[in-house]
Amino acid sequence: MSEQAVLEIKNLHVSVDDNEILKGVTLTIREGEVHAMMGPNGSGKSTLAYTIAGHPKYEVTEGEILFNGENVLEMEADERSKVGLFLAFQYPVAIPGVTMANFLRMAINAHREARGEPPITPVEFRKMLLEKMEMLGIDRSFAGRYLNEGFSGGEKKRAEILQMAVLEPKIAILDETDSGLDIDALRVVSEGVNKLKDQLGMGVLVITHYQRILNYIKPDFVHVLVDGRIIAEGGPELAQQLEEKGYDWVREELAKEA
């Protein structure tokens, strides 16, 4: 594909149980770009992530999401994955009895089938998986463990990045991937994301409360989400200012301008 993938979110309003959480969010992410979505707790960051990925609990009441011009809102979660969207979960659930390897093979084959390709051979799969695990500094024994069951916080986040590496999305959303990680784990996970970004040229939306992760994954654009609306946008310097002055500062700045 010569055309660059682009995810367009236009005037998105989202409700959960009749409470409006997102109140008109507009955002465009192109392949190769890194966007940071920053905001305090309860601002609607995770709602945005889940809505893009297609969680049935989130009801879009207004606005649209387009991926390469196609209406994403009409797609089921699996179809969104197959066109090249990926969500790294903040709290991935455990699937007992299902090994990481078996799950990944099924997922890859679902993607291949959608592209009209034959299933991956066991030999190819093993080679590919071991390569990706090595790249992300993940122990081989990971492949035989049950998906997210008994994983530590750091292991869960790494497992999410491994899934991303295997599925090679065009646009990835990282939902608070930094939460619960110590500084070493954060570095490893971030380096993994950067490698994938360079290799695949994927677009990334980093959703975070803190500026910390942005020291490792350098954003091209920073957006500030407060109370369901993007209230400020800028370059990497905005993240720095936020870290120093806090979210109240942005609110006050806006008040001054108004």
Place this chain on the structure above:
Amino acid sequence: MALDERQQIELINKEYAEKYGFHDPEKYVFKARKGLSREVVEEISWMKGEPDWMREFRLRALEIFWKKPMPTWGADLSGIDFDDIYYYIKPAEKQARSWDDVPEEIKRTFDRLGIPEAEQKFLAGVGAQYESEVVYHNIKKELERQGVIFLDTDTALKEYPDLFKEYFGTVVPPSDNKFAALNSAVWSGGSFIYVPPGVRVEMPLQAYFRINAQNMGQFERTLIIADEGSYVHYVEGCTAPIYTTDSLHSAVVEIIVKKGARVRYTTIQNWSTNVYNLVTKRAVAYEDATMEWVDGNIGSKVTMKYPAIYMMGKGAHGEVLSIAFAGRGQHQDAGAKAVHAAPYTTSNITSKSISKDGGRAGYRGLVQIYPGAHHSKSNVVCDALILDPESRSDTYPYIDIREDDVSVGHEATVSKVGEEQLFYLMSRGLSEADALNMIVSGFIEPIVKELPMEYAVEMNRLIQLEMEGSVG
């Protein structure tokens, strides 16, 4: 596209029908008339040329059957009409030791079920029962040379009368319950296994039970004796055609595990959904012996089955692993019984049930510790997975402890397939149906991994078959 309920049932029945649900024309050597009477019982005994003691045993059991009321607990059995059942059908003149000698149509049936192929690949011996009689039986020569006996139960009565009489009916007496009494009265076929001291049968022995005729009652009787320090793994499978009228399968299995011996008994029950499956399975385990029941219940209309282990000697160990799957119109009342009658005995019960499309699956179990069975330990884990709001799961754990110095644990979980699990898997590209399948196969994985590879594959396939059409 969403299928409506009727289409879903048709789809499931169609799959079952193609693989197992076909039936052959009836070309029987003998078919007793419908219904149960002293005459029918005497006729069975006479046809088999049995000794007097067995005929009397049968008649005594029949009286017990008539006296005992129907169980009022467990599943609904009111649909059984004892007068509308064929209690004995003899399909062939004689039993074969080579598949070439099995009547053509019956052989074709077992070919379709893959039995001769499995025998060549990974089994030490095979028995194949068709209606009331075992039509094929064979065991590897080297096992025979080591003194292992693997016969159908009727032949064993003729060839090893003393061994037979010493153990038959000692573990499950006719008075045990109404269906054990019925089986004792009209039993036919089943497997008889004797493993001499110290002999280890490394590959499984398998029996396959097939019902073909409509309104058939199958009442096989299995007796396994594992002598001191021996080991055997016995596997049974079963299927039947789909009929609109009901069939009855009521087996009795008795197992004696002597000092230091180990027996594993694996069942993959895949009866069509018009079969009442009411089975009494019980083992006694002596000093340092191990008895393991691995019980997969996928098919049948109603199953009531609680494999039991009586731990009679110090250090005996019992293990029950069971999976029950109840789909539309099915009730799986499965469970286990662990009786600790000696000190230092241990038991583990792991039960997994899945219910879907209004099916009902449950665990009913008893852990009993006798006075004097000190330092006994028992642990029960039962997990239920409910796939939709119409389906149901029940847990009835009974615990009866009459000794102080023991440890008994019980854990039960009931989970519904969560939206979060489904969404997580779907967000990686799996369809809803594949995601659901994956959750279910992961749920039963701890038990499936205990099965030999070929059966694990079969079990997963059967569950997947049941899962098909469950997602619109």
